[in-house]
Amino acid sequence: MVKFSEVEKHSDLIQICGKCGDCATSGTQLSTAKRHVSEPCPVKNVLGFEAYDARGRILILKRILENNFKIDDGFLNWAYTCTECGSCRETCLAIEGGIDTPLLMDALRQDLVKNNYRLKKHELILESIRKHHNPYNEPLKERFAFLDAAKNYFDVKNADYILYIGCTESYRQQNIALATIELLEHLGINFAILEEENCCGSILRRYGYEEEFKELAKSNLTYLNKQTTKKIIFPCAGCLRTFKLDYQDYNSTDLQFFHLTEFLEEFFKTHPYNFKLQNHKKIGYHDPCHLGRHVGVYEAPRTLLKLLENSTFIELDALRNYSHCCGAGGGVKSSNPDLAVEIAKNRNAEALQKAIDILVSACPFCERNLADGIPENANGFMVVDIAEILNKTIQKELSTEISHLGVKSEICKQYMKFLGQYPEIFSDLIPGSDMDFAIYDSFDDFEEEKTMDAFHVLRKEEGVEIIPGKADDADLELALSKEAIAKLIQTKSKEDYATRFGDFYNDPSFEEGWIDFLLHKRTKTLIDMGYGKFAEAAGILEDEEDAL
Incomplete structure (x- = not known):
């Protein structure tokens, strides 16, 4: 018999849902809604059925607690279709702050793992993290092979900041890592990279491997706390969210965590620089769920983008805490890549409707997935990370x-x-x-x-x-x-x-x-x-x- 002990811990929260449907409303203004948000659930917007929005998921969890549900491959795949973006929580008025459906889905996934209902691809990723310290099954020795070998980036003892690159930027989105490094070097920031940088474990938490995640979190915090500097800069929103929120229960250190945009916003207050696009462009900003809804960083990226001369900043209709997810979160990019890309196409369509030329984000997962979802007829529309556009447009002394x-x-x-x-x-x-x-x-x-x-x-x-x-x-x-x-x-x-x-x-x-x-x-x-x-x-x- 399957025991859903983690889900049972939140039974009171599950029972609170009044099934009003605000979490899945489609283009109509409801009197109970906090704000008019068109189609807040990115997954239901693609797959269509109520089982994929927050109300449907909570109804299914109720059935589970009644021991009235069969666990099969279809259910297992369904459990990993939620991006855990938290958009549904923003429209929910059942309790202050909304019902935390991502928390409930995390609990369900932990129970599935404990009861040995696991996806083969997740097991392979877990093994890769254990063996290679990254989820991509790439050799550990190749983690920083893209860096300039002539420079010493690992002198942490004499650095003011640690730059935590992360797995995705080290092995997949190296363009963001290189742009970040070049930008910080130009600004004269004294930073270093951890030669033994490890995976943050975010994907393990999203998959439900809680014990393995806990072990990795404690190890990473211990290693970081041994360093002379306690200030950590993250260009990856996922890593930042993991260290800042998911490690909270295990963190008794005085480490300080900053997203790159937070650091730059503060730096430019006393060290002003000019940024200029060569040709005029309409710039939009996509709020990453990890950076926005989860950590609360909304203004820093916008402040930076508004520094760009020769550009017009245009807000998307779904923005800040009501922003639509890119589709890559919650492990969906690896578990269900086709679904992730379809969600990205919807988000890109919002930008294209505004005639935006460049959609900027501040997360490597967002950049990668949104780029995968650019339609063929986009007429030059592009997706870039904020580190890239700042590094490209900063006005250097000629x-x-x-x-x-x-x-x-x-x-x-x-x-x-x-x-x-x-x-x-x-x-x-x-x-x-x-x-x-x-x-x-x-x-x-x-x-x-x-x-x-x-x-x-x-x-x-x-x-x-x-x-x-x-x-x-x-x-x-x-x-x-x-x-x-x-x-x-x-x-x-x-x-x-x-x-x-x-x-x-x-x-x-x-x-x-x-x-x-x-x-x-x-x-x-x-x-x-x-x-x-x-x-x-x-x-x-x-x-x-x-x-x-």
Whole structure:
């Protein structure tokens, strides 16, 4: 006879359910609901039957407690279709805070494991964690093989923070780990990685392997507490939730746990940085369940994304504690991958309806599953992690390379030197952009195409290179009188330079100075390459959209 001792501990909670259906309401405003949420259960939204929403699951648990239910393979698979996202709890008014259906499903899964009702794939993952310290059956020695071997990332004794990468970012989503590391390095954060970093065990808790999880939790806490620094940064929302919530019963340490977004939000209050997208994009944010509903971090990611220049931040309709799950949680991604992807498709559809270009999350599971659920006709829609977009858009100090070989005139040398001192003038251009500068002694020489001197500026990944002579395939050519240059090199900032530049183009004078240009590419192409931003600042182009 099957004993459901863990479920029985919550029998009072199960009996509280009044079967009102708020946890599964579909697009109608109910008088009892806390807030209008369309279709809060992501699993029922895909599979359709009431057995998959919170009310249906609680009804089934009632039958179990009455010893009136047969446990078979169908039931076992059903038990692992819940993402344990907690969306149902947000709409429930039966008790303060709502009935905790994820807690009930955890209890059920623990009872199934205790009674040896186990899925083969779960057993394989448990064995992998025991043997390789990760759920992916990957060799332990390969955990940090993606790191730059020339750098010592493991000097924990002298670090201010520990960066806990996690299994998924170490073996599957290494792009997030690398972006996080590069970003922290650029910010000058003194961090280190644990050379013997272990799996946090989140998946074991979701599967119901409570004893194995408890053993792993105690081991991880003991190991971390031995380190000199007690401040741990997690780029993985799942790891953070596990350490911060699931380890609570076993944690008597003074360890401090931060999600990357929490750390960065606080850091930027005293160390401001600029972030800028090359081309304007509409940005949306998907709240990971582990980070949002479970840990309560909502504002930090939004604060960071709103720092992005050249973007419009758009909220999804289902947001913050009412956010729809990505579909990967609760072990569903590994137990039922097809279901996980279908849930992700629904979430992506919400973003596409808002015409969002980039959907950002702060969890490797969310990024992976949402990316798996991008439809073929998404027209450039993409899913990225917040570490990636911040690392890609942070405005780094540009370097300058200058060669004066073959330059004849002193005014040209002075102009090249000036541009080298202010490489930020070219910061809006994409790498590979190349523009000619042709200097003229008079307007007559310009009409006769008799240049006094010429050079071109090549935008590179880390800065600009100023090269004598014209480029073989320039994007455009600027023609400038020596009088205009003499005044341009007196400016003290990119903004002042742009204003003076615009004056010479919009109100040219033979005596005071003039500027003209010749385009070698279509206007739209040049705008996409970043030239439009400077043209706007100079007053040459009133609005990029008007030019398209």
